[in-house]
Amino acid sequence: MADSLPSLAFLGAGSMGGAILHGVVASGIEVEGGITATNRTADKAASLAELDGVKAIALEEQPSGNTDAAAAARVILVGVKPHMVPDLLREIAAVLRPNAIVVSLAAGVTLDTFAGALGESVRTIRSMPNTPSTVGKGVTGLAAGPAASDDDLAIVRRLFELVGAVVEVPEEQIDALSTISGSGPAYVFLLIEELTKAAIGKGFSEADARLMAEQTFIGATALLEASDEEPSELRRRVTSPKGTTERAVAVLQDAHLDQVFAEATDAALARAKELAAGS
Numbered sequence: 001m002a003d004s005l006p007s008l009a010f011l012g013a014g015s016m017g018g019a020i021l022h023g024v025v026a027s028g029i030e031v032e033g034g035i036t037a038t039n040r041t042a043d044k045a046a047s048l049a050e051l052d053g054v055k056a057i058a059l060e061e062q063p064s065g066n067t068d069a070a071a072a073a074r075v076i077l078v079g080v081k082p083h084m085v086p087d088l089l090r091e092i093a094a095v096l097r098p099n100a101i102v103v104s105l106a107a108g109v110t111l112d113t114f115a116g117a118l119g120e121s122v123r124t125i126r127s128m129p130n131t132p133s134t135v136g137k138g139v140t141g142l143a144a145g146p147a148a149s150d151d152d153l154a155i156v157r158r159l160f161e162l163v164g165a166v167v168e169v170p171e172e173q174i175d176a177l178s179t180i181s182g183s184g185p186a187y188v189f190l191l192i193e194e195l196t197k198a199a200i201g202k203g204f205s206e207a208d209a210r211l212m213a214e215q216t217f218i219g220a221t222a223l224l225e226a227s228d229e230e231p232s233e234l235r236r237r238v239t240s241p242k243g244t245t246e247r248a249v250a251v252l253q254d255a256h257l258d259q260v261f262a263e264a265t266d267a268a269l270a271r272a273k274e275l276a277a278g279s
Contacts, residue, residue, distance in 0.1 A: 005159055007033025009073035011066050011088060013048055013056075014039075016105050017079030019134040023163035025051045026136075036069040071095035075155060079105040089117035096122060101152045103127055103159075107178070108275055111145040111171055123148040125156050128174050129163070130181050138164030139181035143171035175276075179268035187264070192217055 008024065008031055010017045021037055037048045038057045045058035057065035070076050070092040080088050085106050096102070096118070104114060104126045114124040124145035132138045140160040144153045157166050169177055192213050199209035224231060239245045 004030040004032055006074035006155065007031065007072060008035045008159075009069040009076045010035070010037040011069060011076060011078050011092070012039065012080035012084075013037040013044075014079055016129055016131075016133065017077055018048070019131075019138075020077065020105075020129065020160070020163055021048070021054070022051070023133065023136055024159065025053065027162045029162065033072070033074065036072060038065045038069050067092055067095045070100075071097070073097075074099060075101045075103060075159065077103045077105055082106040082109050085109045086113060086117055089114060093118050093122075099123070101125060101148065101156060103156055105129065107182075108272070110276075111143065114145065121147055123152050125153060126171060126174060127156070127160065128178050128182055129160065131185055133160075133163040136163050139184075140164060140166050141174055141177040141181065142166060142168050143174050144168075175272040176265075176269055178272060179265040183265075183268050187261075188217065 005024070010021050013021050017037075021035065024031065024035065031053060034055060035053055036055045036057065037045075038059055039045050039048065040059050042058040042061055045056040045061075048054055048056035057069060059065045062068070066088060074097065076092070076096070078085060078088060085104070089102075101123045102114060102118060102125075104111075104124070107128070109126075111124055111126050114126075115122070118124065122145075125148050126143045126145070128141040130138050130140070133140065138160075140163070142153065142156060142160065153168065157168070160166050167177065167181075195213040195216070196206075196209045199212055200206060204212070220234075224234060227234060235249070239249055
């Protein structure tokens, strides 16, 4: 695995772009040519400038900041809000290096949109990170545009591996991926909420209920991460025959939990298609 990255530009280092930027800095990886980050305000730029090796640009002070940053970088991460992406792409198109890799962090913006603004020959990669990337435990889906090479994809994969795991998919699977890993943290938080409510209903204080529910999820996922076993096998080890856990799991299975998750992710996918169609 490469122990360095080429020069990086984060255009719009908001919550997700900022998380990836922080992950790059925290990893200590060498970034040949440095890191530039742009934001609208001087206050935000000042906080990014405190990061080691980061040149931060406030667009309110340097209106040409996005083109300056894009011209100086090999990998350009586009982290502005989705509706702002086409204008930004047209702004930077003329200054991109011949070997530049443009990476989308914007939900719902297709590679066709990037090609339309930048030209078919520009190397583009669409990413779909999730919020645990902010603590280095993310899952990012990557879909490469037609002009991106295997080496280009490897560079971008290395970048996102600094904040978690990476799954490479064709673009038509990006929306489906988002219903699992993108929306998935919300499903987990909902399960923790409901287990906490169940504990409160059995007489525990809110503080103790939260501790039990939250730490049980944290501990179970840590155990899964440390084990070579499948989740189903770990579940079986907790589920003694004719015991209390077996009775509880039977209730959950009788509630058709498998069908509920299938329907929930199907609903998310349907909404993604509606949003893509502009409705």
